[in-house]
Amino acid sequence: MTIRIAAIVFLTSIIYLPAQSQIKGTLWDVPAIYKTPAYETISSDSAIGIVYTGLNYRDTTQRVFAYYATPGTLSGNREGDHHLPAVVLVHGGGGTAFREWAILWAKKGYAAIAMDLRGNGPGRVHLENGFVEPGGKTPYFTITPSLEDQWMYQAVADVILAHNLLRSMPEVDSNRTAITGISWGGIITSLMAGVDDRYKAAVPVYGCGYLYENSAMKKELDLLATADRQTWVQQYDPSQYIGKAGMPVLFVNGTNDGHFYLDSYAKTYQLVRSRNLSIKVGLKHNHRYGWENEEVAGFINSYLNHTPPLAIIKKIAIKKNRVIASVQSSVPLSAAALHYTTDTAALLKDKQWQTVKVTVDKQMIQSPLPPAGTLLWFLTVIDERGMQTSSEIQFQPLRQ
Structure with missing residues (x-):
C-alpha cells in the first residue's frame, strides 16, 4: 500500500x-x-x-x-x-x-x-x-x-x-x-x-x-x-x-x-x-x-437505487391442515421451504432444525403442517436472484 x-x-x-x-x-x-x-x-x-x-x-x-x-x-x-x-x-x-x-x-x-x-x-x-x-x-x-x-x-x-x-x-x-x-x-x-x-x-x-x-x-x-x-x-x-x-x-x-x-x-x-x-x-x-x-x-x-425489493412473506394462515402464506415479490420465486425444530434442548442456539421443501406458486406458499411436537417454525422463499427472505418465527403450537 x-x-x-x-x-x-x-x-x-x-x-x-x-x-x-x-x-x-x-x-x-x-x-x-x-x-x-x-x-x-x-x-x-x-x-x-x-x-x-x-x-x-x-x-x-x-x-x-x-x-x-x-x-x-x-x-x-x-x-x-x-x-x-x-x-x-x-x-x-x-x-x-x-x-x-x-x-x-x-x-x-x-x-x-x-x-x-x-x-x-x-x-x-x-x-x-x-x-x-x-x-x-x-x-x-x-x-x-x-x-x-x-x-x-x-x-x-x-x-x-x-x-x-x-x-x-x-x-x-x-x-x-x-x-x-x-x-x-x-x-x-x-x-x-x-x-x-x-x-x-x-x-x-x-x-x-x-x-x-x-x-x-x-x-x-x-x-x-x-x-x-x-x-x-x-x-x-x-x-x-x-x-x-x-x-x-x-x-x-x-x-x-x-x-x-x-x-x-x-x-x-x-x-x-x-x-x-x-x-x-x-x-x-x-x-x-x-x-x-x-x-x-x-x-x-x-x-x-430502486431495484426490485426482496420478497416479503405476509401473514401465515392455517387452512384445512395446511400452512398457507401469500408472498409479495416483483421477482419470480424459485423455491420455498418450511423450517422447524422439535428439539427440546434448553438453549435456542443448540436446537437441531429440519427443512422441508414446499410449494410456491403464483406468490402463494402451501406447506404441510409441521409435525407434532414442533416448538418453533418459519417459512422461507428464494427468488431467482438467489435472495432468501423469511416469515416471522412462529413460537406457539399450531391451532387449526
Whole structure:
C-alpha cells in the first residue's frame, strides 16, 4: 500500500443535521455531534485511510480511523464519482475498520465508510488519542461516572460522525444513505435505526436488542451492579430505540446464532413497523459470513437505487391442515421451504432444525403442517436472484 501523509483538513462548511433528527433529546444531543468532523488523509489506495475527529474523550478530542472507498478510488480516477449512494459499515466485537468491506461496497457502486470503534488505526495499532481498551479488551458494558469514558457512548457517536462525514463528501448523494453492521455492529445498527433518521435503510446482521433477557451478553450484564445494569439497559439496549425507526429494516440472523437468540431477536424485529427478515438455518457467525449475505445489498439497493425489493412473506394462515402464506415479490420465486425444530434442548442456539421443501406458486406458499411436537417454525422463499427472505418465527403450537 502506498502511504501518503496529508495535513489535517478542516472543513470550512459545517453541515448540520435536519431539525427533525431523532438525535435530539438523546445522550448524543451535544453540539459537536451536529457538525461534520475534521479529518486527515493518512493513506491513498483503493480505499483511502482517514482519521476524523470524535467527541471529547479524556480531556482531549478523540481521533477515529476509517477507510473510505468509492468506485473512483478503486479505478484511481474519482472524477466520475457523482451522486453516489452511500453506506456506513459498523464492525462487530474484535473487529476493525475493514478495508475489504469498504471495497466490496465500492464495487457495488457505493461510497462506503468503515470505521474502527476500538481506538485503533491501520493494522490494529492503537491510534494516538483513540479510545483506550483496558488490557486490549473492549469494555462494552462499563458504566463510569463520566459518560465520555463509556465505550458504547463513544462508539455510537463515532458512527453518527462518520455518517455526517460521509454525507458531506461532494460525490455522495446525502439523501441516499444506509447503514449495516455485523454482530456488535448489528447492535449499534439496531440502536442507530431509532436515533438517526437520515438513513433510508438499515440492516443489522445478527445483532438485536433485549440483550438483558436472553443473549450471550446477558452473562456480562448480570455481572454489573444492579444500578449499573439498569443504566446500561436504559442508555444502550437497542430495545429502547429501535421502535422509533422510520426507515425500513432488514434483520439477518441464523437459527442457531450463539450470541443473539431467536426469542430476543423476534421481540426486537416486532418493534419495527417496516421490516423484513432473512433467517437462515446454520448461518455461521463472523464478519465475513455476515457481509457475504447478498440480501443485505439487495435490500439496501431496493431503497437507494430502486431495484426490485426482496420478497416479503405476509401473514401465515392455517387452512384445512395446511400452512398457507401469500408472498409479495416483483421477482419470480424459485423455491420455498418450511423450517422447524422439535428439539427440546434448553438453549435456542443448540436446537437441531429440519427443512422441508414446499410449494410456491403464483406468490402463494402451501406447506404441510409441521409435525407434532414442533416448538418453533418459519417459512422461507428464494427468488431467482438467489435472495432468501423469511416469515416471522412462529413460537406457539399450531391451532387449526
